[in-house]
Amino acid sequence: MADQPHAVIGWGRKRSGRRAEWIARILRRPLALLEDGFIRSFERNAPSLSVIVDDLGVYYDARVVSRMERVIAAGADGAQSERARQLAAAWRDGGISKYNHALDYEGALPEHYVLVADQSLGDLSVIGGLADAASFTAMLHAALTENPNHTVLVKIHPDVLTHRKRGNLVPRDLQHPRIRLIADGCHPARLLRNAACVYAVTSLIGFEALLWSRPVRCFGMPFYAGWGLTHDHLSPPVRRGHARVEDLVHAALVAQARYADPTDGAHWKAEQAIAYVARRRAAGFGRYVAES
Numbered sequence: 001m002a003d004q005p006h007a008v009i010g011w012g013r014k015r016s017g018r019r020a021e022w023i024a025r026i027l028r029r030p031l032a033l034l035e036d037g038f039i040r041s042f043e044r045n046a047p048s049l050s051v052i053v054d055d056l057g058v059y060y061d062a063r064v065v066s067r068m069e070r071v072i073a074a075g076a077d078g079a080q081s082e083r084a085r086q087l088a089a090a091w092r093d094g095g096i097s098k099y100n101h102a103l104d105y106e107g108a109l110p111e112h113y114v115l116v117a118d119q120s121l122g123d124l125s126v127i128g129g130l131a132d133a134a135s136f137t138a139m140l141h142a143a144l145t146e147n148p149n150h151t152v153l154v155k156i157h158p159d160v161l162t163h164r165k166r167g168n169l170v171p172r173d174l175q176h177p178r179i180r181l182i183a184d185g186c187h188p189a190r191l192l193r194n195a196a197c198v199y200a201v202t203s204l205i206g207f208e209a210l211l212w213s214r215p216v217r218c219f220g221m222p223f224y225a226g227w228g229l230t231h232d233h234l235s236p237p238v239r240r241g242h243a244r245v246e247d248l249v250h251a252a253l254v255a256q257a258r259y260a261d262p263t264d265g266a267h268w269k270a271e272q273a274i275a276y277v278a279r280r281r282a283a284g285f286g287r288y289v290a291e292s
Contacts, residue, residue, distance in 0.1 A: 005027070005029055006029065006030070007024075007029055007030040007031065007032060008020045008021075008023045008024040008027065008029050008030070008031050008032075009031075009032050009033075009034060010031070010032075010033055010034070011033070011034055011035070012033055012034065012035045012058050012060075012124065013058055013061060013124050013128065014124070017033050017058070020033065021033075030055060031055060032053055032054065032055050033053075033054050033055075033057070033058050034051045034052065034053060034054075035051065035052045035054075035058060035059065035060070036048055036050070036051060036052070036098070037049065037050025037051050037052050037257045037258070037259070038050070038052075038098055038204065038207070038252055038253060038257070039096060039098065039100075039253070039257075039259075039270070039273045039274065039277060040098045040099055041099060041100070041101075041262075042100045042101055042276075042277055042280050043101045044099050044101050044158075046262065047262055048260075049259055049260065049262060049268070049273045049276070049277075050257050050258060050259045050260070050270075050273060051257070051258050052068070052252075052256050052257055053067075053256060053257075053258055054066050054067040054068060054256060055067055056070065057069075058128065059223045059252075059256070060124065060125035060128045060129060060202060060222060060223060061128035061129075062128060062129055062130055062221040062222075062223075062226075062237060063128060063130070065239060066223070067256060068223050068251050068252065068256050069223065069239065069240065071247075071250070071251040071255045071256060072223070072227065072243050072247050072248055072251045073239070073240070073241060073243070075243065075244070075247050076244075076246050076247050076249075076250035076251075080246070080250045080254070081244070081246040081247075081250070083250070083254065084245075084246040084247075084249035084250045084253070084254070085246060085249075086271075087249055087253055087254070087270055087271065087274065088211045088245065088246075088249055090271065090274045090275070090278070091208075091211050091274060092189075092211060092212060093278070094274055094275070094277060094278025094281065094282075095187065095189040095190075095278070095281055096189070096274055096277055096278065097187055097188055097189060097208060098204055099158070100187065100277045100280070100281060102158070102185055102186055102187040103186055103187060104186060104187045104189060104190045105182060105184070105186040105187070105190050105191055106186075109153075109190075109191075109194065110150070110151040110153075110180075112149060112150045112151065112196060113150050113151040113152070113153050113180075113194075113195060113196065114143050114147045114150050114151075114152055114153070114195055114196050114197045114198070114199060115153050115155060115191050115192065115195040115197075115198045115199065115205070115209075116139060116140055116143050116152055116153065116154045116155065116198075116199040116200075117155050117157075117198070117199065117200045117201075117203035117205040117206070118136065118154060118155065118156055118157050118167045118168055118169045118203075119136075119157050119167070119168055119201060119202065119203050120157045120159040120165040120166070120167060120168075121133070121165060121166040121167060121168055122165075123202070125202040125220075125222065126168070126201060126202055126220060128202070129201065129202035129220030129221045129222050129225075130220055130221045130234055131201045131202060131219060131220030131221070131234075133168050135168075135201045135219045135220055135233075136168035136169050136173075136201055136219070137169070137173055138219055138233065139199050139200075139201055139217070139219040139233075140152070140154070140169060140173055140174075140179075140199075142199065142217065142219075142233075143197075143199045143217075144176060144178060144179075146197075146217075147196065147197065150178070150196055151178055151179075151180055152176070152178050152179045152180070153180050153182050153191060153195075154169065154174060154179055154180070154181050154182065155182045155188065155191065155205070156181060156182065156183040156185075157203075158185040168201075188205055188208060192205070192208060192209050192212045192214060193212060195209070195214050196215070197214065197215045197216070197217060198214050198215070198216050198217070199216075199217045199219070200216065200217070200218055200219070200220075200222070201218070201219045201220040201222075202218075202220040202221070202222040203222075204222075206218060206222060206224060206225070206230065207222070207223075207224045207248065207252065210224060210229060210230070210245050210248065211245070211249070215231070216229070216230040216231065217230065217231045217232075217233070218230045218231070218232045218233060218234070219233040219234070220233075220234065221234050221236060221237070223248075223252070224248050224252075226240040227240055227241070227242060227243035227247075227248070228241075228242045228243065229243065229244075229245060229248070253270045254270055257270060259272065259273045262276075
């Protein structure tokens with residue numbers, strides 16, 4: 001009989017994660033659930049530059065406590081906060097996102113606009129974020145009614161364009177003269193930079209918007225909501241309280257993330273992953289050009 005494992009590892013709330021939880025309970029062994037990190041890769045299908053490691057839950061599942069949530073609640077100390085500020089600045093300067101292969105949006109942008117992030121239908125973060133398809137309709141309605149003098153840019157999720165998935169917003173939702181669809185799979189940095197407000201259900205774009213110091217309206221309960229940093233449609237879990245952007249950055253990009261060099265798998269720090277992506281985008285692969 002093979003030796004029992006020291007720990008059991010699975011992937012998020014997918015089948016392997018559920019199976020890992022079951023095995024860990026049976027064997028009474030520690031459990032760790034993994035998810036793609038928030039700086040996943042340069043090329044979309046390339047090996048991941050980072051993973052999120054959580055021994056309590058999954059960062060996008062607000063139904064139960066997660067290690068991410070605990071670290072945010074504990075807060076970053078002085079040195080950690082300064083590092084978080086520097087990481088956020090490097091993120092902005094480099095035009096970083098989760099995936100970084102896409103070109104920046106090349107069309108003309110309105111002088112006044114808000115950004116709405118759709119997500120692919122069936123995204124586990126929507127269910128885990130206490131939301132559903134109706135949350136997206138409510139989000140779009142709010143974006144239109146709360147911003148009568150702004151164009152509403154609706155960013156279609158890239159998987160709808162490249163993986164033949166469906167979005168949560170359907171064509172009948174989008175028939176409004178002030179709505180403009182962003183359906184070219186573009187990189188979000190330029191869209192975020194000057195948005196008057198960013199509307200999200202559980203999309204990671206909401207977290208990125210906080211790094212750009214943009215106001216954020218949430219219609220689900222992602223890991224970055226419920227801390228007093230976003231305007232929330234839902235009441236947060238009672239275990240969440242007040243946090244700073246630095247606390248989110250420390251938890252998401254440092255404490256819970258593990259990074260690896262894509263060439264040899266050597267351990268990296270968050271700064272190295274950001275610098276790698278920024279260099280590749282600056283070289284012209286993503287046509288990123290910093291704007292004043």
